[in-house]
Amino acid sequence: MHTIVSARPVVLPSPGRGEDLQARVTAPVTGRDLPVIVFSHGFGWSMDGYAPLADHWAAHGFAVIQPTHLDSRTLNLAPDDPRTPEIWRFRVDDLIGAIDGLDALEAAVPGLAGRLDPTRVAVAGHSWGGQSASMLLGARVAGEPGDRTDKRVTAGVLLAAPGSGDELTPFATEHLPFMKPDFAHMTTPALVVAGDHDQSHLTTRGPDWFTDPYTLGAGPKALLTLFGAEHSLGGIVGTTVTETTDENPARVTLLQKLTTAYLRTALGVDEEAWPTARKELAAETEPLGSITAK
Template sequence: MLTCRWPDGETPKALVVFCHGLGASGRGYDALSGYWAARGYLVVHPTFPDWIAAVAAREPGLGLDPDADLSGWAAMPRVRARLHEILHTPFYWLERIRIVRRLLDEADAILAATGGDPGRPVPLAVAGHSFGAYTAQLLAGAEIDLPGESPARFRDDRLAAAILLSAQGRDQQGLRDGSWEAMTGPVLTVTGTLDRGAGGQGWEWKSEPYELGPPGGKYLAVLEGADHYLGGFASGGAGAAVPNQRDAVRRLTLAFLDAHVARDAAAASWLASITDRIGPAPLLFKPK
């Protein structure tokens, strides 16, 4: 399943692949990607095999109806445990990479199908939330250890930049010291002071892709009081809805795309002007 959101009546500034979180699907995250689309970006949302409805269909022993509303799966202990097994299974990491690369291969066809000009190349970028942020950082160059294999790197040089929303740090899913040394392109990492990892890790752990990555087009934004859903940009009522946090994420991510993908000087200047808040939303902001 593939969902696309695109600008009305204009050739997109860029194509952004948005990678969903564990159990979610490509139908979600419209509060953020719709904002980008209204401002010139074609946003493509693949659905990965860890989508809860797909898991329910493959594994009838879980006792879930694939056609029912399964958005509350995280409150079901047995289902939550199974989804967390999936999160830590390399097959699912690699399937996400394979699917995104296939989409990048088909970028011209996607542009043509959504009203773009296939004869005019546009830049490519990747973004993701939670498990999707893991996918995005691998494609941006983060190296991981796969069980029983040599260290693996999945960097795709077609990507101009990456956005990591509630990402992962060391000692999970093959990430470790040195994982981010080759993540040399522009990367925006966003988390919140109430954001937690699958193992209960705090925002400092979620900041490691920034802290341990090389300088050059890197930004860290830590929103005060924001949880895993960073003000409520995901669909289905996930996370607390906090309008000032949601709007800060929208403005920050759009400026990053404009500055580092569309090469807009005004957006780069705005990023350079951020100190300790975006509108009414307080945050820790660090560029390097």
Template sequence: MSTPFTETAGLPVNAAQPVVTYSPVTFNVPGRPAPLEIKVSAPVGGENLPVILFSHGHGASNFLASLNGYGPLANFWAAHGFIVLQPSHLDFPGLGLRDDVSAGAPLFWRARVEDMHFILDHLEDIESTVPGLGGRMDRTKIAAVGHSMGGHTVGMLSGMTVTDPRDGTVFDLRDERITASVVMAGPGAGEDLAAPASERFPELGGTTFSQMTEQALVVVGENDYNPVFSERKTWRADAYWRSPGQNKTLLTLFEAEHILGGVSGYDAAETTDENPERVAALRALIWAYLRSAFDPSDPAWTDACAALAAQPTPWGRVEVR
């Protein structure tokens, strides 16, 4: 007998609203080889809404690595009170730039962060462009959330540094307008990057977390291990273990692999561990974390962790340092 999917895997969240989506909001950015396109999702009601800047992964699929991906997350967060902004970074395959080394290919690691800076500089323009959005955005409550290479982008916004392999320049591109961050399955420390990945993605070899001082939730899959990237099984958790402590939280999802149950899209072929209930738990936990990160008096995160621990078969475990 089949069982219906749930929205939150039994974890407490507020009531959902209908969602309005507007796409694309387009900016012609000087020096960028393609216009910056952004998808905006928001609940139909509410004022002083917090904002999520979402950074997609690099991925091999045609459209999930763009503003068109990650619907299971973006739709949920918008329905439960966030304005979600999803840019297409330059590694979106549809732009045809993944082989253009002069533009920053293949990963466009620096351009990705610059996209987010640009969006933060133009929130007022986004508000005025999207019908019904004007005056509803709380620009003091902005989170950056990203998956895989998007996690690398979010890490940089939170103080993770990258040494450019071409000339040794150290880039610290943090943005203090970001008040909370969520790194999902992001790359780990460059010193433990395996040879195959180092040859293909040398930029990842310069990743360091010693200056990542901002508060962050780091999400990893228990079975997200690929020796092509690192021989160390805890590599994807480095944003937690190797950054300064006291404001870092680690969520380990049991039995999850790199796509964490299917975060990148509905019924995505790239998902090797498809589980809609795991995705439901993850998005509810991130929602709760951000609510309490923005407002420490909000019990959402405490309540979610208690509910997670009380489940007969919890979806994961939470650690704090």
């Protein structure tokens, strides 16, 4: 485990966005050729959330970049702002912009210059951030033109990401028309994480809605189902966060371990990390989750 350093805000010029993109960068203080994880936060959050994941990944050899999207409560964008209907597009632009700006991000963090490996990049995201991240993996929004697949991204982790838009509630249908992901072209390898007690008010389906990125996704995928987990997956946003309805440190620890193992193997750091982690979970007498793969 590495000592880590975190810098914020690191600012990237973002013409056409209305304001520059702010991000947090967290990385180990030593090591070279660091693989990169670009993380997309859930609705309303910011670069300052998800420390249980970002800090853990950085302590295990990754550089983690957390952009703050326009829907963040820290920016307080007005509902009638002309950018509001297009925030889902801006979110994807933010993630691509962070990858485009890796050199600038390196230069802005003391001691980080020249230490990132731009050939090993993953995206990850929670909730709406999962849908945003999935677009770089090949997912699309049904009925919307354009393909935002980013070939620089070779792996993904989608945490409680929304499922298909076929069975949305009337509220979601009216107010969230972009929540119609099409996973048929999502061919980049990814780990999908779903809680089997995660009941969303955006769909008429049950918790299985969050398994759609795995079930409907193309290409190699793995599904981690966390037993008893709700939308916060045990508390990945942070400790003592009021939005966490299922606080469970053991579940968060498992998620830290399994996502790290998956990314280490998917990004070519350690080919045995993920197979070993799967075997260890399968061998537990009272596991907190299960893994399937295709």
